[in-house]
Amino acid sequence: xxxxxxxxxxSPLQVAKAVLGSFLGIRGRAAHESDVTQLKPAQVIxxxxxxxxxxxxxxxxxxxxxxGSAA
Amino acid sequence: xxxxxxxxxxxxxxxxxxxxxxxxWVTTTNHKDIGTLYLWFSFTMFLVGGxxxxxxxxxxxxxxxxxxxxxxxxxxxxxxxxxxxxGAIMPAFVGFANWQVPxxxxxxxxxxxxLNNWSFWMLPVAATLxxxxxxxxxxxxxxxxxxxxxxxxxxxxxxxxxxxxxxxxGASSIMGSINIITTILNMRAPGMxxxxxxxxxxxxxxxxxxxxxxMPVLAGAITMLLTDRHFGTSFFNAAxxxxxxxxxxxxxxxxxxxxxxxxxxxxxxxxxVIPAFSRKPLFGYSSMxxxxxxxxxxxxxxxxxxxxxxxxPTAGILFFxxxxxxxxxxxxxxxxxxxxxxxxxxxxxxTPMLFAVGxxxxxxxxxxxxxxxxxxxxxxxxxxxxxxxxxxxxxxVAGSLFSLFAGFYFWVPxxxxxxxxxKLGKWHFWLSIIFFNVTFFPMHFLGxxxxxxxxxxxxxxxxxxxxxxxIGAFAFGLSQILFLWIALKVTVLGRGEEAGQxxxxxxxxxxxxxxxxxxxxxxxxxxxxxx
Numbered sequence: 001x002x003x004x005x006x007x008x009x010x011s012p013l014q015v016a017k018a019v020l021g022s023f024l025g026i027r028g029r030a031a032h033e034s035d036v037t038q039l040k041p042a043q044v045i046x047x048x049x050x051x052x053x054x055x056x057x058x059x060x061x062x063x064x065x066x067x068g069s070a071a
Numbered sequence: 072x073x074x075x076x077x078x079x080x081x082x083x084x085x086x087x088x089x090x091x092x093x094x095x096w097v098t099t100t101n102h103k104d105i106g107t108l109y110l111w112f113s114f115t116m117f118l119v120g121g122x123x124x125x126x127x128x129x130x131x132x133x134x135x136x137x138x139x140x141x142x143x144x145x146x147x148x149x150x151x152x153x154x155x156x157x158g159a160i161m162p163a164f165v166g167f168a169n170w171q172v173p174x175x176x177x178x179x180x181x182x183x184x185x186l187n188n189w190s191f192w193m194l195p196v197a198a199t200l201x202x203x204x205x206x207x208x209x210x211x212x213x214x215x216x217x218x219x220x221x222x223x224x225x226x227x228x229x230x231x232x233x234x235x236x237x238x239x240x241g242a243s244s245i246m247g248s249i250n251i252i253t254t255i256l257n258m259r260a261p262g263m264x265x266x267x268x269x270x271x272x273x274x275x276x277x278x279x280x281x282x283x284x285x286m287p288v289l290a291g292a293i294t295m296l297l298t299d300r301h302f303g304t305s306f307f308n309a310a311x312x313x314x315x316x317x318x319x320x321x322x323x324x325x326x327x328x329x330x331x332x333x334x335x336x337x338x339x340x341x342x343x344v345i346p347a348f349s350r351k352p353l354f355g356y357s358s359m360x361x362x363x364x365x366x367x368x369x370x371x372x373x374x375x376x377x378x379x380x381x382x383x384p385t386a387g388i389l390f391f392x393x394x395x396x397x398x399x400x401x402x403x404x405x406x407x408x409x410x411x412x413x414x415x416x417x418x419x420x421x422t423p424m425l426f427a428v429g430x431x432x433x434x435x436x437x438x439x440x441x442x443x444x445x446x447x448x449x450x451x452x453x454x455x456x457x458x459x460x461x462x463x464x465x466x467x468v469a470g471s472l473f474s475l476f477a478g479f480y481f482w483v484p485x486x487x488x489x490x491x492x493x494k495l496g497k498w499h500f501w502l503s504i505i506f507f508n509v510t511f512f513p514m515h516f517l518g519x520x521x522x523x524x525x526x527x528x529x530x531x532x533x534x535x536x537x538x539x540x541x542i543g544a545f546a547f548g549l550s551q552i553l554f555l556w557i558a559l560k561v562t563v564l565g566r567g568e569e570a571g572q573x574x575x576x577x578x579x580x581x582x583x584x585x586x587x588x589x590x591x592x593x594x595x596x597x598x599x600x601x602x
Contacts, residue, residue, distance in 0.1 A: 021361050022361040022364045022365050022368070023365050023368070024361075024365065024400060024401070024404075025358060025361050025362030025365040025366075025400060025401030025404040025405075026355075026358045026361065026362070026404055027357045027358055027360075027361045028357060029356065029357050031357070032266060032356075032357030032360070032361070033266055033357075036264065036265050036266045048368070052368060052372075055372075056372060059390055059393055059394060060386075060390060062393065063386045063389040063390050063393070064386060066389060067385055067386050067389065
């Protein structure tokens, strides 16, 4: 986005929050606006892949825990 | 090309209109013309697929075989599915994207205008192959729309025609998606930042990425099918070291995102219509964007919930079950946001709003039956029964189709400059929603009672509900003839009150605020200035 104000680069925490918000499907307007101006596409894609991996891994761990405890 | 050399705005009125006659439509690179072509093509295919559906319902009106041989019945169900998914619903949404995306972001046209023409004109070829396959030896493909191996490796030449048709339609979808993504990312008017983009544009941006991700997967699956059929490979043949179950995994890795491809643009249309007729901004705009992204990501990790009965380790079943149920979260966010948009709004119920509200009501029911089917122990009972048929028709007819109707009634005043017949539009809505439910609600009961899908004959205890469903189906089909008349009247015959630039006072996107009705053949010569 060619924004007029100098884009402040986002902290890893903000990237993580944006990705978490997108996984949950909930994000406040103000946070969304700063996401769009400050996050770079590469950051979002990498954080999204990491987030998806964490999500899948946690589901796998949960499943293993349940299957293991049933045995 | 001339966009590169801007010799001042005084010469802008040189833009020529369309060619006359048939060549206008063959050669057109205009996004509005191509949008119109897509919409008429998809409506034609909708009528063809609808006739096949009525042929199915006629056979199922009573137990026993009345009209068709079982082999032909299987062709009917297969082709009904393929034609509706690839010929009707998907091209219809691309038609809306063509008409609306450039106007909503303040762009003069799509990014690749000639590619756009080609994307469309591949479709009639594919449709000819599909429909023509009924007339080759052995008839059309009868392996179900999922074309599972080994059934699909054993069919006659009709299967090859279906494979080629799917290849062509897939290529068309990929080219259309590249066009849409490029247009949205590069051609927005100054000031139209991503966070100001209308929801319809957002949903199409995400859908286009989904299409590019999964259409090649389908192409791969059907190419392997083709080489298994003709070139001696054994990808899906256990006797040659292959695995028929692998086909199902690959197919559904495409197939589940495909489900969202067919509904996300519908969500976008509903997210334009509900605020316009509630006269309030969309509640939770950002949440809607994030929920759409979330649904898109989740759609890639749930595919095997279509295969619970095929055989999988318990851990795999649990994984896909949990992941599937979690999709209810972002979908729920959307439904609640639509409801809260309406809350204390100054609402009016013209036809687009009726279809949008009807969508929320009926689509949510389809979503709930989806949750029920996601629970593996229940799915084991309901797999391949009419309960599944009821579920996906609630999502695809009451979801995708109703959102398309809502979008048509909402935007046709902008396209034609005239209002559709409001009275007939309301009739169309009430007939559609009543007979939709008469057709498909009894199918839940049939499924719970154990009636299997894809059979031309059934046990006597299913007769009552099948009669009701068939009556509903014919009435629903006839109601769509009313829609054809409404559409012809306002578009081709040009009859109806003059619409004015902004007939819906709550609609505030660029096509309403910056363009007259009908929208000029070339819009936004000069970039609109957004405050």
